[in-house]
Amino acid sequence: MTLDPLPLTRIPGTGLPSSALVVGDPARAAAVAELLDGAEEVSHHREYRLFTGSWAGLPVAVASHGVGGPGAILLFRELADAGVRTLIRLGTAGAIRSGIADGDLVIAEGAVRDDGVNGQLLPPEYPAVAAPEAVLALARAAREASAPHHRGIVWTRAAFQPGLLPVTEYGKAGVAAIEMELSALLVTASLRGLTAGGVLVVDGTNADDLVDVEATGGYDPHRQVVADGVGRAAAVALEALRLLAEDGR
């Protein structure tokens, strides 16, 4: 692999696979890499940890982007600069819509753009939409893996912990779940002509009192039900990348 590290994340500027799975947590990137054949760690700078390997014959990159849109977008853009064309985010999220339980997967059809970075880059009317092909590939992979899953709009929100200001009641608009980076990825993908989507594992409730507490319990992402969901979602996301590649993406 050519070693010409890009300035912000120190990932190589050339030689990466065209398909990438992105996750928040560097330790999760390492855990997902263990599912790959021939996995190697390529680079690790700040929160940006990168592995390559292959899944069912498809070369893939697995990279971590840390917590929050402003930092994550640095990785998304440098992956695009490095030639990555198809990206799936595998993350965790709090459920908002009722009927979504801990460990369930939420496949994002689009995201509310509260990511804390795109608002400084382009007008708020510009949408954050997942590639339909990515949505369908994720749904098919989840169905074939018998992983409980839901589809819908996700709220990407820069703030996690509660503050003084009232919180928008996106539950009334049918929003499925809340997380922190997906809209940064989806907008980057639209601007750069990439294919992107996201699958999120419900890990409980957001710190704000927004969610279906009865369905999800309190916020504790360190439970077995979440780890089991992340394991299922990792296989679903990798399989979706394979389906997309089969489809020429």
Ligand SMILES: O=P(O)(O)O[C@H]1O[C@H](CO)[C@@H](O)[C@H]1O
């Ligand atoms: O599990 P990850 O991918 O980090 O995703 C979620 O978890 C973090 C918050 O704990 C935020 O990054 C949020 O988007």
Ligand SMILES: O=c1cc[nH]c(=O)[nH]1
């Ligand atoms: O942003 C997030 C991530 C996980 N769980 C939440 O409730 N919110």
